[in-house]
Amino acid sequence: MTHRPLGVGVVGAGRVGAVLAAALRAAGHPVVAAAGESDASRARIAALLPDVPIEKPTAVARAADVLLLTVPDDMLGNVVAMLTASGAIREGQYVVHTSGRHGLAVLEPAREAGARVVAMHPAMTFTGTALDLERLGGCVFGLTAGAGERAVAEALVADLGGRPMWVPEEMRTLYHAGLAHGANHLVTLVTEAMEMLAAAGADDPSGTLRPLLTAALDNALAHGDAALTGPIVRGDAGTVEAHLEDLLANAPQTVASYVAMARATLDRAVTDGRLLPIRALKIHDLLARASVAAATPTTTLAPVVPPTVVDRTTHLR
Structure with missing residues (x-):
């Protein structure tokens, strides 16, 4: 003491x-x-x-x-x-x-x-x-x-x-928001990822994710955006489209968070120069269409391009 x-x-x-x-x-x-x-x-x-x-x-x-x-x-x-x-x-x-x-x-x-x-x-x-x-x-x-x-x-x-x-007194809320976003939302993210794997037939979703998530967390804490991998940063629109189609059909409760995190990831990949804005356009379109599909009885990605996609593209440039 x-x-x-x-x-x-x-x-x-x-x-x-x-x-x-x-x-x-x-x-x-x-x-x-x-x-x-x-x-x-x-x-x-x-x-x-x-x-x-x-x-x-x-x-x-x-x-x-x-x-x-x-x-x-x-x-x-x-x-x-x-x-x-x-x-x-x-x-x-x-x-x-x-x-x-x-x-x-x-x-x-x-x-x-x-x-x-x-x-x-x-x-x-x-x-x-x-x-x-x-x-x-x-x-x-x-x-x-x-x-x-x-x-x-x-x-x-x-x-x-x-x-x-x-x-500082005036930064308390921002400090707490950073912790809540990192920890509380991580729980939701991981739980939804386990639900997706369970729907795909995994008999041990947590064991499947643990090595991957541990490595991803360690890399992100050490290197920030440079640790990012996967279809978004590669601009693989076809893979993202396939993800969204399967999620709409088999795990619709996860679509909203997938879209939100994919949009944030897409913006960061464009901002740091790893993905060209022109390639980001198609993924933005897919994400917008998925949001519409998730809110309606349909489970397909109808070709709807809302005006917000154009606005965000201007921002990305």
């Missing part, structure tokens, strides 16, 4: 809160109380924070030197306002939320009451079990804090085994 022990209280013992509190306790900070209403939250407290008393949020706040607010984004403002109005927030107390989207503005009522406020978001997905404790090692935490709180914020991240990344 890099500083004196601080009594930790957690309001919202969901997947994130219970894990972070358990990690801080392992680093030497006593967890004084936790608040959790649902059966799942109480089960997490029992499993990850044994012997920690379950209290109402106001009681947790009054008992804590460091109050972790790990509630959903849309609830955070109301929770801060309620705890402050009740007198549970005190001068000198650290009030720390784990929202990626929010910065310090949402904690303004607590700051006005004299609390020292910190935004501390772990760039990690959580299961809410002990498995997450090892994953915290090396995890980046998006931090926003005033000059007077920076040292303690960094020390808490160090005690969690993480690495600090300072995010």
Whole structure:
């Protein structure tokens, strides 16, 4: 532990809160109380924070030197306002939320009451079990804090085994959007890819994808757009057309995301010069026709070229 022990209280013992509190306790900070209403939250407290008393949020706040607010984004403002109005927030107390989207503005009522406020978001997905404790090692935490709180914020991240990344207040939402786009949408993408393979007869879709996706992820993280391969970057319109026809017939629920990602991939391939705009035209046309086909009872790519294709071609040039 890099500083004196601080009594930790957690309001919202969901997947994130219970894990972070358990990690801080392992680093030497006593967890004084936790608040959790649902059966799942109480089960997490029992499993990850044994012997920690379950209290109402106001009681947790009054008992804590460091109050972790790990509630959903849309609830955070109301929770801060309620705890402050009740007198549970005190001068000198650290009030720390784990929202990626929010910065310090949402904690303004607590700051006005004299609390020292910190935004501390772990760039990690959580299961809410002990498995997450090892994953915290090396995890980046998006931090926003005033000059007077920076040292303690960094020390808490160090005690969690993480690495600090300072995010300006005005960039919190963009920071969080990058994480959500990369991680949350990846889950949807991979799940749909497994559905396609299952429809094609694969008996182990996840095992089929794992080596390919691992290599693609590593290459993308290391090389960005240069890692791109496949029919889009090659300009193989016939292959893209065959994909779309089969998806419309056998996995129509995946067409919208295939089209969206193909369009984004096409634009990037043209922008970096790997695909000529004239070759991109035909693929843009196919994608536009697939969007129309997916929204109608037909499962064929009718030769419809909407005006937006021309507009986007002008942009691509």
